[in-house]
Amino acid sequence: GAVVSQHPSRVICKSGTSVKIECRSLDFQATTMFWYRQFPKKSLMLMATSNEGSKATYEQGVEKDKFLINHASLTLSTLTVTSAHPEDSSFYICSARVGRELNYGYTFGSGTRLTVV
Amino acid sequence: GDSVTQMEGPVTLSEEAFLTINCTYTATGYPSLFWYVQYPGEGLQLLLKATKADDKGSNKGFEATYRKETTSFHLEKGSVQVSDSAVYFCALTSTGRRALTFGSGTRLQVQP
Numbered sequence: 001g002a003v004v005s006q007h008p009s010r011v012i013c014k015s016g017t018s019v020k021i022e023c024r025s026l027d028f029q030a031t032t033m034f035w036y037r038q039f040p041k042k043s044l045m046l047m048a049t050s051n052e053g054s055k056a057t058y059e060q061g062v063e064k065d066k067f068l069i070n071h072a073s074l075t076l077s078t079l080t081v082t083s084a085h086p087e088d089s090s091f092y093i094c095s096a097r098v099g100r101e102l103n104y105g106y107t108f109g110s111g112t113r114l115t116v117v
Numbered sequence: 118g119d120s121v122t123q124m125e126g127p128v129t130l131s132e133e134a135f136l137t138i139n140c141t142y143t144a145t146g147y148p149s150l151f152w153y154v155q156y157p158g159e160g161l162q163l164l165l166k167a168t169k170a171d172d173k174g175s176n177k178g179f180e181a182t183y184r185k186e187t188t189s190f191h192l193e194k195g196s197v198q199v200s201d202s203a204v205y206f207c208a209l210t211s212t213g214r215r216a217l218t219f220g221s222g223t224r225l226q227v228q229p
Binding site for chain 1: 151163217
């Protein structure tokens with residue numbers, strides 16, 4: 001089945017530094033990837049939709065200059081948290097939609113636990 | 118906008134008990150409905166889905182029926198096991214929106 005590989009699984013960084021999270025589709029081409037943020041004991045909140053070869057579409061309230069998304073190829077999308085602060089600490093998950101029409105589904109990366117100290 | 122409401126957790130059950138996790142939604146058009154499961158330390162996995170009214174999704178003993186009249190998609194299992202302990206998310210996609218909208222998740226703890 002369709003697999004999305006997400007790295008790193010855990011990262012600790014200092015305040016003010018930047019962190020890059022990668023998501024790769026291993027056995028399919030992902031023209032669109034979705035980036036979610038999951039707060040403790042809360043739901044997954046969509047941050048942005050990443051489109052191959054074009055600018056990402058950000059949800060309301062998400063700072064596009066802080067959460068840089070690049071989708072330069074059909075198999076790789078990256079999320080860079082710039083000038084990270086402790087409040088950016090969270091669990092970030094990427095997802096891709098696979099299949100067509102009514103027979104579609106979503107596959108998820110295993111997530112990245114970001115801790116900013 | 119679209120939204121999904123799930124019952125608060127945690128839900129604690131004994132093994133072989135009957136499980137119901139309630140899920141209701143609001144959405145534009147004709148949404149597709151999903152249940153995802155997140156086991157400890159793992160990513161989300163699709164449990165089941167339904168794409169139109171009155172459809173029943175089923176997998177691993179879990180079932181959910183798409184009820185348009187009550188805008189609900191409740192998850193049920195007749196006899197839970199310890200291995201079912203996880204967080205369960207109800208989600209939907211609707212017309213013109215490709216991303217999933219998730220409920221807040223319900224943690225299930227099954228005790229031996």
